[in-house]
Amino acid sequence: MRKLVKPIIYIGLIVTAVICFIPFLMMMVNATRSNEEILAGFTLIPGHALMENYRTMMDYINIWSGFKNSLIISILVTCLSGYFSALTAYGFAFYTFKGKNFLFVFMLVMMMVPGQLGLIGFYELSKNLGILDSFIPLIVPAVASPFVVFFLRQYLQTTLHPSLIEAARIDGASEFKIFHTVAIPVMMPAVATMSIFTFIGSWNNYITPLVILFSPEKYPLPVLMGFLKGSQVAQNLGSMYLGIAISVVPIMVAFLFLSKYIVSSISAGSIKE
Template sequence: MKNKQLLGKVSIYVLLIFLAVISIIPFYMMIVNATRSTSEILKGFSLIPGSSLSENYTVLTDFVQIWTGFKNSLFISVTVTVLCGYFSALTAYGFAVYEFKGKNALFIFTLVTMMVPPQLGLIGFYELNKSIGTLNTFIPLIIPTIASPFVVFFLRQFASSTLHPSLLEAARMDGAGELKIFHTIGLPMMMPAVATMSIFTFINSWNSYIIPLVTLFSPEKYTLPLWMGFLKGGKVAENLGAVYLGIAISVIPIMIAFLFFSKYIISSISAGSVKE
C-alpha cells in the first residue's frame, strides 16, 4: 500500500515537473533569441545564448522608444490597479454588508454591464473625451477602468463568504465608524481577493491597445503596446533578435506580478470552501 502511495506521489511530481518545463521553454526561447542575431535565429533554436544582445538593443532603442512606453504603461497600470482594487473593494463591501432598497436590481445592472463589449462604445467614448478635452492624456486610460463590474462581482462574492456580521457588529459597538470598519476589518480580510483581481487588472491595463491607439496622439505619451506595434515594420522587423528583445522587455512586469501575487489566487479561490 505504501509503495503504491509513493509511486502515485512520484508520478504526480514527475507530471508537474514536465508541465513546468513545457511552460518555461517558450520564455527561455524568447530570452535566448533576444541575444542572437537574425541569421542565428533562422538556423533554428539553440539552448546557448548568443552574443548579439548589445547590437539588438541598439537597433531596438534607435527605432522604438521602448523605455518611454514602458514608463507610461507602468504608471498607467499601477495607477489603475490601485484605484480599481480600492474602489471595487469599497463597492463590493457595500453590496455584501448593507441592505438598502434596490440593492438586488443595482447589482443585476452591474452584472449586465459585464456582457456589453467595450468596443461598442468606442466612438461615443472618443467623442466624450473630445468634448471634455481629455484626448491625448492618460485620463481616458485611468478613470473609466476604475469601475470594473467583474472585479466588483468577484469581490462581493468573496466578501459574502468571509466577512462575518459579528465582527462588524463588534466594531460598531466599540464606536468605530463605517469607513474605519471597512479599512481595519473589511479591506484586510478581502486582500487575498483584491490581490488576485489586481493581477488581472494590471495585465489587462498593461496589454491595452485599442483605447490608447484611439486617444493618444503624441509619441512621448504612447504606451508600450503602441510602441510594440512598430516592431512589425522598418529596420526593427529586419532584426529578429531586436523583436524578441522588445517582447521580452514587455512581458517582464507581467512575470513579476505573477511571481509575487500568484499565491493569493489559491487563497482567494479556496476561501469559503470550508464551512465553519
C-alpha cells in the same frame, strides 16, 4: 499503487512547468542572437548580438518611454481599481439601499458587453470633456471594474461574517473605519488576485491607447510594439524578441510576488461562528 500516485503527479507538474517555461527561454535566448542565427535554428546557447539588437530597436522607438508610460498607467489602474472596487463590493454585500438589486444586475450585464463596442462613444465623450491625448481616459474608467466588484462581493459573502461588522459598530467604529480595519484585511487575498489580472489587462491594453493618444511620447509599450512590427526592425528578429522580453518583465514580476494570493483566495472558506 498509492505510493506511485504522488511521484507521478510531481513528475507531471515538473514536465508541465518545463513546457510552459520553454517559450520564455526561447524568447530570452533569441533576444541575444542575430537574425541569421535565429533563422538557422533554435539553440539554448545565448548569442553575442544583444547590444546590436538593442541599438537597432532604440533607433526606431524609445522603449523605455513606453515602459514608463505603461507602468504609470497600470499601477494607477491597479491601485484605484483594487480600492474602489473593494469599497463598492463591500457596499453591495453588507448594505441595503433602494435599487440595490437593479444596480447589481445592471453591473452583471455590463460584464457581458465587450468594451470595444463602446469605443466610439468613449472617444466622443473624451473629446467633449477635453481629455484626449492624456492618461485620464485610460485610468479613470477602471476605478470600479464590474468583474472585480462581482468577484470581491462573492468573496466577502463567504469569508466575512456580518457579526464582525456588528461588533465593530457596537464598539463605536465608523463605517469607513470598519471597512479599512475589518473588511480590507479579509479581502486582501481576493484584492491581490484581482490586482494581478487588472495589472496584466492594463499593461496589455492596446486598442484604447491607440485611439485616445496622439503624442508618441505618451504611447504605452503595446502601442510602441505595434509600431515596431510595422517598421524595418521587424526584419531583425533579435530586436523583436528583445522588445517582447522587456515588455513581459513586469507581468512576470507581478505573478512572482502576488501569485500566492490566488491559492489563498480560491481556498478561502466560510467563517465558523
